[in-house]
Amino acid sequence: MSLSLKPRHSVRAKISAVGAYVPPRLLTNADLEKMVATNDQWITERTGIRERHIVEPGTPTSDLATEAAKICLANRGIGAEEVDAIIVATVTPDMMFPATACLVQAKLGATKAWGFDLSAACSGYLYALQMGAKLVESGAHKKVLVIGADVMSSIIDYTDRSTCILFGDGAGATLIEPCEEGEVGLIDYLHEVDGSGASALNMPGGGSLHPATHATIDAKQHFVHQDGGSVYKVAVRKMAELAEGVLKRNEITGSDIDCFIPHQANRRIIEATADRLGMPLERVVINIDRYGNTTAATIPLAMDTAIKEGRLKKGSLVLLASFGGGYTIGSTLLRWEF
Ligand code: UT7
Numbered sequence: 001m002s003l004s005l006k007p008r009h010s011v012r013a014k015i016s017a018v019g020a021y022v023p024p025r026l027l028t029n030a031d032l033e034k035m036v037a038t039n040d041q042w043i044t045e046r047t048g049i050r051e052r053h054i055v056e057p058g059t060p061t062s063d064l065a066t067e068a069a070k071i072c073l074a075n076r077g078i079g080a081e082e083v084d085a086i087i088v089a090t091v092t093p094d095m096m097f098p099a100t101a102c103l104v105q106a107k108l109g110a111t112k113a114w115g116f117d118l119s120a121a122c123s124g125y126l127y128a129l130q131m132g133a134k135l136v137e138s139g140a141h142k143k144v145l146v147i148g149a150d151v152m153s154s155i156i157d158y159t160d161r162s163t164c165i166l167f168g169d170g171a172g173a174t175l176i177e178p179c180e181e182g183e184v185g186l187i188d189y190l191h192e193v194d195g196s197g198a199s200a201l202n203m204p205g206g207g208s209l210h211p212a213t214h215a216t217i218d219a220k221q222h223f224v225h226q227d228g229g230s231v232y233k234v235a236v237r238k239m240a241e242l243a244e245g246v247l248k249r250n251e252i253t254g255s256d257i258d259c260f261i262p263h264q265a266n267r268r269i270i271e272a273t274a275d276r277l278g279m280p281l282e283r284v285v286i287n288i289d290r291y292g293n294t295t296a297a298t299i300p301l302a303m304d305t306a307i308k309e310g311r312l313k314k315g316s317l318v319l320l321a322s323f324g325g326g327y328t329i330g331s332t333l334l335r336w337e338f
Contacts, residue, residue, distance in 0.1 A: 010139070011136060011137050011138075011139050011178050012137065012178065012179040012183065012184065012185045012186065013132070013133035013134075013136040013176050013177070013178060013179065013185050013186050014176070014177060014178070014179045014183055014184075014185025014186065014334075014335075014337040015129075015174045015175070015176060015185070015186075015303075015334070015336070015337070015338075016076055016175045016176070016177040016337065016338060017072050017073070017075045017076035017174065017175040017338070018072060018075065018172065018173070018174050018175075018300060018303045018304050018307060019068045019069060019071030019072030019073070019074070019075055019172070019173045019174075019304070020068055020071065020170070020171065020172045020173070020297075020300060020301050020303075020304035021064055021067035021068040021071060021171050021172075022053035022064075022168070022169065022170040022291060022294075022301070023053050023054060023055040023056070023059060023064065023169055024053070025054055025055065025056060026051050026052075026053060026054075027051065027052050027053070027054045027153075027168070028050065028051040029043045029044065029049070029050055029051065029165070032161075032165055035158055035159075035164070036158070036159060036160070036161035036164060036165075037161055038161045038165055043165045046266075046268070047165065047166060047266050047267060047268075047288070047292075048266065048267025048268070048270075048286070048288050048289055049165065049166065049267075049288055049289060049292045049293075050289045050290070051290060051292075052167065052168025052169070052290075052292030052294075053168050053169055053170060054153040054168060055151055055153060055154075055169050059151065060094040060100075060103075060151065061088075061090050061092050061093060061094055061100050061149045061151045061171070062088075062094050062100050062103035062104050062107060062149075063107075064149050064151065064169065064170065064171035064297075065088055065090075065100060065104045065147045065149035065171045065173065066104050066107040066108055067171065068147060068149065068171035068172055068173035068297075068300070069086075069104060069108055069145055069147060069173040070108065071173070072145065072173035072174060072175055073145075073175065076175050078143070078175075080108040080109045080110040080111075080113075081109065081110065081111050081112060082143050083108070083110040083112070083113045083143050083144070083145050083175075084112065084113055084114075084135075084141040084142055084143050084144060085113055085114055085115050085132070085135055085141055085144045085145070086101045086104055086105055086108075086110060086113050086114075086115030086144075086145045086147065087101060087115060087116060087117075087118055087128045087131055087132050087144065087145070087146050087147065088101040088104060088115070088116075088117045088118070088128070088147045088148075088149060089117070089118045089119075089120065089124030089125050089127065089128040089146075089147065089148045089296040090117060090118075090119070090124065090148070090149050090150050090295075090296050091119060091121050091124070091150060091155075091203070091295055091296065091325070092149075092150045092151045092152060092154055092155055092295075093117055096206070099115065099116050099117040100117050100149070101115030101116050101117050101147075102115065104145075104147065110145075113145070115145075118131065120193075120296075120324065120326065120328045120330075121201070121295060121296070121324035121325035121326055121328055122263050122265060122295050122298065122322055122323060122324025122325065122328070123191070123263070123322040123323065123324045123326070123328035123329060123330040124148055124295070124296035124324070124328075125146070125148030125172070125296050125297070125298075125299045125300055125322070126189070126299065126320055126321075126322045126330035126331075126332055127191060127328070127330060128146045128147070128148065128296075129146050129174070129176070129186075129320075129332060130186075130191070130332070132144040132145075132146035132174075132176040133176055133185075133186045136176050136177065136178055142177060142178060143175060143177055144175070144176040144177075145173055145174070145175060145176075146173070146174050146175075146176055147171060147173040148172050148295075148296035148297045148298070148299060148300050148301075149170070149171035149172070149296060149297055150169065150170070150171075150294055150296050150297055151169045152167035152168060152169055152224070152293070152294065152295055153167070153168075153169050155203050155222065155223055155224050156223060156224055157220055157223035157224070160223070162226065162228055163223075163224050163225075163226055165292075166265070166266075166292060166293050167224070167292055167293050167294070168291050168292035168293065168294050169294060170291055170294035170297040170298075171294075171297050171300075171301075172297045172298075172299065172301045172302075172303065172304060173300060174300055174303070179337065180337075183335070183337045184335035184337070185334060185335060185337055186332065186334045187250065187333040187335065188246050188249060188250055188332075188333045189246065189330065189331065189332045189333070190242045190245045190246045190249070190331050191242075191328075191330045191331075192238070192242060192328075192329045192330075193326050193328050193329070194234075194238075194326070194327045194329075195327075197231075197234060197325075197326060197327035198325075198326065198327075199227075200226065200227045200231050200234075200325075200327075201224075201225070201226045201231050201324070201326075201327075202224075202225055202325060203221075203222065203223065203224050203225065204216075204221045204225065205217075205219075205221030205222040206221075206222055232266065232269065234323070234327060235265065235266075235269050235323040236269055238323060238327070238329045239262065239263070239269070239273050239321050239323040239329060239331075240272070240273045240276040240277060240321075241329075242321065242329050242330065242331040243260075243273065243277055243319060243321040243331040244276070245331065246319070246331045246332070246333050247277070247319070247333070250333055252317075253278060254274075254277035254278040254279040254319075255278055255279075256317060257277075257279060257283065257317055257318070257319045258283065258316040258317050258318065259283060259285060259306055259311055259312055259316050259317075259318045259319075259336070260274060260277070260279050260283055260284045260285065260318075260319045260321070261285045261299055261302045261303060261306060261318060261319070261320050261321075262274075262284065262285075262299075262302075262320070262321045262322070263298050263299060263321065263322040263323055263324065264286070264287060264288035264291065264292075264293060264294070264298040264301075264302060265288075265293045265298075265323065265324075266288070266293075267286060267288055267289075269323075270284060270286055270288070273321065277319075285302045285303075285305055285309075285311065286302075287301065287302055287305040295324070298322075299320055299322060312336045313336065314336060314337055314338055315336065315337075316335070316336040317333070317334075317335060317336075318333070318334050318335070318336050319331065319332070319333055320332040320333075320334070
């Protein structure tokens with residue numbers, strides 16, 4: 001295996017801890033059968049989802065993000081006052097402003113941290129990971145919390161069977177720190193956006209284009225709208241393309257990867273992507289059956305699953321890949337360092 005690790009920065013960044021949190025309340029396929037014209041067999045066969053966790057109404061994204069961050073910091077054995085910056089990737093911020101990162105900062109007691117939110121839908125965590133890494137690689141920051149968190153149940157129309165079966169709520173937090181001597185950490189990434197796909201997956205109401213009015217509410221513009229078939233086709237093609245791209249640029253193939261952690265939107269998309277990358281399914285982390293699509297949280301939640309299943313070890317070569325509304329697409333190659 002040839003892995004060209006040309007350091008582009010004198011400081012390299014690594015993921016040093018992970019924490020995940022999902023609300024306790026379960027929404028199963030059987031529950032959904034009572035709400036819309038669907039059935040467990042269709043949902044399981046078409047998506048791989050069996051159940052998802054959703055919040056009690058009124059629970060905001062910052063609560064989930066804060067819980068995940070607390071677990072992450074406890075796993076690392078440090079206090080919130082040591083955190084330099086907080087980036088929250090989300091499409092379901094508590095409010096239009098202030099940023100959810102500010103609310104997490106206050107709830108955590110991260111007294112010296114600054115921060116901001118990042119909006120890139122299901123690729124939000126991967127984009128935030130690179131931003132956090134750049135803050136560390138600049139030498140200016142030593143501990144950056146990168147969080148993917150979404151309360152999708154706050155923007156889902158539970159009378160629309162084409163979307164309500166897909167999404168769940170959750171949060172995953174990771175701590176980004178400088179590598180120690182001899183460590184590699186984050187190696188490379190490829191990101192792409194294609195804004196021509198904006199109409200295929202969006203929530204049109206509540207922004208400056210369609211500010212909230214009685215009419216926007218009547219037209220259900222404050223819910224997720226998705227042309228599932230179009231999104232599916234682009235997802236299968238582009239997620240594999242960017243994942244292949246980052247492997248090729250580093251002169252490795254899918255068979256060199258110890259653990260592939262893709263965005264969890266549909267089990268069939270994951271399997272098709274793994275197949276194109278030549279990756280056996282036993283090296284792919286899949287937890288969509290338990291959580292559904294938690295948007296920005298899927299990848300850090302899947303990291304947590306992989307850790308608990310003993311599938312990530314110090315030195316593991318890991319590939320992350322995402323696809324989401326925008327369109328936004330991302331892939332990241334890294335060495336696991338704990
Ligand atoms: O993370 C963000 C990115 N999002 C994605 O990656 C999602 C990508 N898209 C998908 O995962 C899939 O397109 C879906 C899971 C959303 C839909 O699966 P599909 O295989 O593309 O189904 P379809 O939309 O083509 O619908 C097939 C049939 C239709 O019935 P007819 O027209 O064949 O009679 C639908 O009305 O299935 C019907 N259908 C359902 N039936 C039972 C759609 N939703 C349901 C449902 N239960 N929940």
